[in-house]
Every structure is written in C-alpha cells, then in structure tokens.
Amino acid sequence: MPSNPPRAPRARTRSRLAVGALATALFGQLLAGNAVAVPSPQAPTATTSPTGRIAWEPCASPSGQGTFECATLKVPVDWKRPRGATIDLALARHRATDPERRIGSLLINPGGPGGSGVDFAFSAPDSFSPDLLARFDIVGFDPRGVGRSNPVKCDTDRVNAQEALLYPDSASSFAALREANRALGASCRDLTGPLVDHMDTGSVVRDMEAIRAGLGERRISYYGVSYGTAIGQQYAERYPHRVRAMTLDSNMDHSLGPWGFQKTEAAAVEESYGQFADWCARTPSCALHGRDARALFDALYQRADAGELVLPGDPPETVTPQDLQSFALGNLYDPAGWFDFARTLAELDAVKPAAARSLRKFGEPTEFPFYSVMCQDYDFNVSSYGTLARFERELARRSPVTRLSPLGWTVMTGCQDWPAEVTNPQRRLDVDGTPKILMTNSRFDPATPHSWGSNAARQIGREAVFLTYDGVGHGDYWLSPCARDAIDTYLLTLKTPRDGTHCPAVWPADAPSAQRKSPAGGLVNPLPDLLGTGTYGRTG
Incomplete structure (x- = not known):
C-alpha cells in the first residue's frame, strides 16, 4: 500500500520546509501513487499481435x-x-x-x-x-487508471476540498467530508468515464x-x-x-475492518518513530543526540495544534499537526534519510511562533487513482462522528507520541460515502x-x-x-x-x-x-x- 493519499496539488505551492539553509519536503505527495502533478510520458503504441501475443x-x-x-x-x-x-x-x-x-x-x-x-x-x-x-x-x-493506462483524473479543486476535511472535528465537519467525498468521486467519474467504477484489485x-x-x-x-x-x-x-x-x-x-486497520497503522508509526528516537539516542552524529526525540515530537505537535508552529517565508507557512504527522511518517520509510530528518526536527523546534498562513492555489484536472482503488477494496464506513471521535481518542491513548497514522486515517475518512460500490471488500x-x-x-x-x-x-x-x-x-x-x-x-x-x-x-x-x-x-x-x-x- 499504501503509499498515502493525495497531496500533489497543494504540495506544488506549499511543499517545502525552509528552515535555515535546509529545504526539506514537508509532505510531498503522500504514498502512494497519489495525485500526480506532472504529465506521464506518452504511452507506447505497440499492442497485441494477431496471434494474441503482446507485440513489443x-x-x-x-x-x-x-x-x-x-x-x-x-x-x-x-x-x-x-x-x-x-x-x-x-x-x-x-x-x-x-x-x-x-x-x-x-x-x-x-x-x-x-x-x-x-x-x-x-x-x-x-x-x-x-x-x-x-x-x-x-x-x-x-x-x-494509473500513469499511461487511461489514468483516472479528478478535479483538483475537489481534491483539495476533500483534503481540507479529512480530519473532521465535529458532526458538521464529518457531514461536510461525506459530501466532499461524493463530489470528488463524481468529478473523477465525469473526467474519466466508467473506468472509475472498475478500479478494484480484483480487476487488476x-x-x-x-x-x-x-x-x-x-x-x-x-x-x-x-x-x-x-x-x-x-x-x-x-x-x-x-x-x-x-x-x-x-x-x-x-x-481488516475500520478499527483493526486504524489501530495497527497507528501502532506501526508509533513504534517506528520510537526506533528513530532510540537510534538518535545512541548515535552521536544525530542532530537530536542527547535530547528526548519523543518529547520533542510531542512538543512540536502541541505547538502545531495551537497554531504556533510557523515557517518563515513570504508568505509564512503554518504547520498543522497533520503536516507534522505526515512528515514524520514519510521519513520513517527509509532510515537512510534519518540524519536529515533529525536536523529538520531540530530546526523546526528553533522556529519562533508567528501568525500567518500560506495561500493556496488550485487548478485543473489531476491524475488521482488512490481512492478509486482503496474505496472499492475496503468497506471503511463509519456510522457517525461519535464513532470516529472514539477511534481518535483511543488511537492517541495507544500511541501517545505520534497519535495516529495519517495514512491509515485519511484512507478511512476519504472513503466515507465514496460514490462507488465496494466490489472487492475485506x-x-x-x-x-x-x-x-x-x-x-x-x-x-x-x-x-x-x-x-x-x-x-x-x-x-x-x-x-x-x-x-x-x-x-x-x-x-x-x-x-x-x-x-x-x-x-x-x-x-x-x-x-x-x-x-x-x-x-x-x-x-x-x-x-x-x-x-x-x-x-x-x-x-x-x-x-x-x-x-x-x-x-x-x-x-
């Protein structure tokens, strides 16, 4: 899997952590064959031969x-x-x-x-x-539906409207998310055609x-x-x-059902970050050596949650808790990047609070197959915001440093009321x-x-x-x-x-x-x- 759902349209204007001299990507396009901001190379033209064999x-x-x-x-x-x-x-x-x-x-x-x-x-x-x-x-x-194979395309404005609602904090925002998911799915069908209803793994x-x-x-x-x-x-x-x-x-x-998916994903991120923290503790050249990397992440999260973690720039950029979680998740995919990861966390900690948010610019259709696959492979329906809120509280109790997996969470929330049949359920x-x-x-x-x-x-x-x-x-x-x-x-x-x-x-x-x-x-x-x-x- 999972790579992670989309972020490409927003990432084009808000994807850099410019702290000091270091420019490190904050979240980029998350896992996964998500939205693609550049066109795919032209598809090959050869096809099957008269014998039915592939003609290379x-x-x-x-x-x-x-x-x-x-x-x-x-x-x-x-x-x-x-x-x-x-x-x-x-x-x-x-x-x-x-x-x-x-x-x-x-x-x-x-x-x-x-x-x-x-x-x-x-x-x-x-x-x-x-x-x-x-x-x-x-x-x-x-x-x-991917790359050169008749890519699924969706409206970029709908992608970003959904992204802004993937972490609902009330019954009304949960209802708005459901509506945004329906609108996004409908735009994918309008821009791509009937293929979007046949993206399940069974078809692949x-x-x-x-x-x-x-x-x-x-x-x-x-x-x-x-x-x-x-x-x-x-x-x-x-x-x-x-x-x-x-x-x-x-x-x-x-x-896995919704809760099983969430608790295992959250535990995986928490444990992986713990390994990073322990590595820093025993590695003198880690920028966080001698510090408690778990406590640092918790402090950064608290600052982000209060709107006080802002990157300098023109305009300045406010880092959200979700940005921070996604940044951490991405840096746990390959320990080869941990020296940079540690330096960036240290530099984030040195940033003084400000009060500004970046502007967002949205645009035209973008390639975006992620939810068309995941929402036909998994029935992640959650009956109410109350259930979602209980999930979130329990995940934070079980994983007190990283709280939840942004990958697992947004897969679940992004599939609420997705307008396609779950044809290949769990x-x-x-x-x-x-x-x-x-x-x-x-x-x-x-x-x-x-x-x-x-x-x-x-x-x-x-x-x-x-x-x-x-x-x-x-x-x-x-x-x-x-x-x-x-x-x-x-x-x-x-x-x-x-x-x-x-x-x-x-x-x-x-x-x-x-x-x-x-x-x-x-x-x-x-x-x-x-x-x-x-x-x-x-x-x-």
Missing part, C-alpha cells in the same frame, strides 16, 4: 540505461462484460541480459495504489541485482492474467511491494497454478495450490505493519514462508542485504529460507557522509520517486 517494440528508458521494449495490451473496462469497452494497459520490459540462461518473465509492481509499473521496470538496472537482470525479463505494467488481477497470456508464459514469477502485495495475494487466490514464484514484500492485510485470503510464496515484512514498517504480513501469511497457510527484517522501513529488498539475498535466491532457484527467518536490522552509519547510501549492496530504492514522493524521507 524497442523503447528507451528515461535514464538511457538497459535494453527495453514497450507495448500496450487491450483489456475490458469491466471484466463482467469482456466484449464491451476497453482500455490499453501500458507495459515495459527489460530484457534478460543473459538470454541463454533466461528463466522467464518477472512481473513487478511498486505499490501505491497508483505507482507506475512501467517506471519500475525502467528503474530495473539500478533497482534489481545483476543476477535477476541476467535471468529474467523484468516486466512492469501501469495498472488500470484479471488484467495481470491477460498479461501472462499475452507473454505466452505458462507460469509467471512475480515481485510486488506494498500495495503490489495485494495484487499478488489475490492473483495467487484466483490463478494458483499460473504462479512459478511469488515474492510479496511489505504486505497488506485485506481482512475478507480472509484463501490460497490453495500455489508453490511456496515468500513473504517479507520489516519489524517496524510505518505503512504496512509487521502484523499485516504475519496475519496474511497465516491466512495463506502452508503455501507461505514468512521472513522478518528486524529493522525499520518499507520495501525490504532495498533495506536489507539479507532479505534481498533471500528474495534473489528464491526467485532464481525456488529455494526459500526457513519459515520464520529473521534478518538483522541495518542502521544509518554513524557518519553524515553515509546518510544517503543504500545498505543493500549499492542498489537504489526506487519507491519514493515511483510513488511521487521525492528522493528520501517521504512516503512511497
């Missing part, structure tokens, strides 16, 4: 590295009406560098909902090990099976991270005998007949909690092998050399680690010069950029 044509990646081919594949808008209207899915593949030893195709998805699988494939030369690049064609696709699974058939592969291998694990889990349910190998990294749990997984599935989760993952992965593995049962990375972050392949080696070995040989294996935590080196180096053998974590969240320290 040479194409170049933005970086110019690697040998790529691109194509499109027609799929029905509504799989219940396979002869009805269609859309074109955009695909890209990085050809195996050792074709004589090629195993097959490895389909990949970076999460979101809303991350571009095409861009993920384009990043393959920097993001995956030489062994995987040698033995697999790395195939990425933009899921329906059917698309992925069409891609397998178009590739001419009897079975496929798959690597999915974050929301990409939901696609993989449900593909394994529906097409167990089409799976050669499947790695699910940073797992979602599609069995349920336990029912997987039977696949080969072993390797599932991994960080012990302290701020977006997809460890409990989600362990619970999903229990639901899958004997087909699942669960590995825990004992550190902090989201996307184990790039956080842990141990996890990466286990994933590579499994995908290449089908040999899994023992169920219940643990990989040791990797912490940022005690030297600022090392702060942004990937611990995973020099590989670059593509998730932040793929999900519209910048380079480091924001959600992805």
Whole structure:
C-alpha cells in the first residue's frame, strides 16, 4: 500500500520546509501513487499481435540505461462484460541480459495504489541485482487508471476540498467530508468515464492474467511491494497454478475492518518513530543526540495544534499537526534519510511562533487513482462522528507520541460515502495450490505493519514462508542485504529460507557522509520517486 493519499496539488505551492539553509519536503505527495502533478510520458503504441501475443517494440528508458521494449495490451473496462469497452494497459520490459540462461518473465509492481509499473521496470538496472537482470525479463505494467493506462483524473479543486476535511472535528465537519467525498468521486467519474467504477484489485488481477497470456508464459514469477502485495495475494487466490514464484514484500492485510486497520497503522508509526528516537539516542552524529526525540515530537505537535508552529517565508507557512504527522511518517520509510530528518526536527523546534498562513492555489484536472482503488477494496464506513471521535481518542491513548497514522486515517475518512460500490471488500485470503510464496515484512514498517504480513501469511497457510527484517522501513529488498539475498535466491532457484527467518536490522552509519547510501549492496530504492514522493524521507 499504501503509499498515502493525495497531496500533489497543494504540495506544488506549499511543499517545502525552509528552515535555515535546509529545504526539506514537508509532505510531498503522500504514498502512494497519489495525485500526480506532472504529465506521464506518452504511452507506447505497440499492442497485441494477431496471434494474441503482446507485440513489443524497442523503447528507451528515461535514464538511457538497459535494453527495453514497450507495448500496450487491450483489456475490458469491466471484466463482467469482456466484449464491451476497453482500455490499453501500458507495459515495459527489460530484457534478460543473459538470454541463454533466461528463466522467464518477472512481473513487478511498486505499490501505491497508483505507482507506475512501467517506471519500475525502467528503474530495473539500478533497482534489481545483476543476477535477476541476467535471468529474467523484468516486466512492469501501469495498472488500470494509473500513469499511461487511461489514468483516472479528478478535479483538483475537489481534491483539495476533500483534503481540507479529512480530519473532521465535529458532526458538521464529518457531514461536510461525506459530501466532499461524493463530489470528488463524481468529478473523477465525469473526467474519466466508467473506468472509475472498475478500479478494484480484483480487476487488476484479471488484467495481470491477460498479461501472462499475452507473454505466452505458462507460469509467471512475480515481485510486488506494498500495495503490489495485494495484487499478488489475490492473483495467487484466483490463478494458483499460473504462479512459478511469488515474492510479496511489505504486505497488506485485506481482512481488516475500520478499527483493526486504524489501530495497527497507528501502532506501526508509533513504534517506528520510537526506533528513530532510540537510534538518535545512541548515535552521536544525530542532530537530536542527547535530547528526548519523543518529547520533542510531542512538543512540536502541541505547538502545531495551537497554531504556533510557523515557517518563515513570504508568505509564512503554518504547520498543522497533520503536516507534522505526515512528515514524520514519510521519513520513517527509509532510515537512510534519518540524519536529515533529525536536523529538520531540530530546526523546526528553533522556529519562533508567528501568525500567518500560506495561500493556496488550485487548478485543473489531476491524475488521482488512490481512492478509486482503496474505496472499492475496503468497506471503511463509519456510522457517525461519535464513532470516529472514539477511534481518535483511543488511537492517541495507544500511541501517545505520534497519535495516529495519517495514512491509515485519511484512507478511512476519504472513503466515507465514496460514490462507488465496494466490489472487492475485506475478507480472509484463501490460497490453495500455489508453490511456496515468500513473504517479507520489516519489524517496524510505518505503512504496512509487521502484523499485516504475519496475519496474511497465516491466512495463506502452508503455501507461505514468512521472513522478518528486524529493522525499520518499507520495501525490504532495498533495506536489507539479507532479505534481498533471500528474495534473489528464491526467485532464481525456488529455494526459500526457513519459515520464520529473521534478518538483522541495518542502521544509518554513524557518519553524515553515509546518510544517503543504500545498505543493500549499492542498489537504489526506487519507491519514493515511483510513488511521487521525492528522493528520501517521504512516503512511497
């Protein structure tokens, strides 16, 4: 998953923490394949051949590295009406560098909902090990409604109107949020067409099976991270005998109701921030070393709640509690950015109160698939503001430093009265007949909690092998050399680690010069950029 719902339109005018000489993104576009402020590259033009196979044509990646081919594949808008209207899915593949030893195709998805699988494939030369690049064609696709695959578009004013109401504080503001959600959903339908009512993960699974058939592969291998694990889990349910190998990294749990979703998300952020605070306490080069980082965050939150945390600028910008929570969440995705995170918190603490708010400028349609997926995959209906307020009080009691997860909270509030049917509601997984599935989760993952992965593995049962990375972050392949080696070995040989294996935590080196180096053998974590969240320290 979750990357995090939208913020792009506002972020264009109010996205920088300019404290002293440091310019650090405050929230950016939160997780997740959310609103996109720049147009996607032009979709490839090749499509299926007369034989039904995908007709690939040479194409170049933005970086110019690697040998790529691109194509499109027609799929029905509504799989219940396979002869009805269609859309074109955009695909890209990085050809195996050792074709004589090629195993097959490895389909990949970076999460979101809303991350571009095409861009993920384009990043393959920097993001995956030489062994995987040698033995697999790395195939990425933009899921329906995303990027180059008929993107869902919504009215930017409606996006921002909803965003302003995602944290209701009264029955009247909760009612206003419901109305804003209905209006936003209606604008998405008006600007996009009937596709917005067919964005559920079940439809994406059917698309992925069409891609397998178009590739001419009897079975496929798959690597999915974050929301990409939901696609993989449900593909394994529906097409167990089409799976050669499947790695699910940073797992979602599609069995959770509103309260279960909230309490696990809030606990994950609280525990992850606690790991950051403990790291600062033992790391002399951390800007907060010698200070209580938990107490500092609480003090900053209190100042933000009182309207007294204002950034200098022209005009000055008032930091809200929600801004602060989102900023913290984003910086917990990858500890490589913790030196910057600590410095920014210290500089925020040094800012003197002022009294001004930034102006906001809104605009035209923006790509915005997040809620169209999540609100068809989860029934998050809350009966009243009283119930919502009880949730908020209990979450703050359980997680007294960070209070709640802005990701978990806004997914729930943003889906209230969303004007589309919940076509793929929560349920336990029912997987039977696949080969072993390797599932991994960080012990302290701020977006997809460890409990989600362990619970999903229990639901899958004997087909699942669960590995825990004992550190902090989201996307184990790039956080842990141990996890990466286990994933590579499994995908290449089908040999899994023992169920219940643990990989040791990797912490940022005690030297600022090392702060942004990937611990995973020099590989670059593509998730932040793929999900519209910048380079480091924001959600992805």
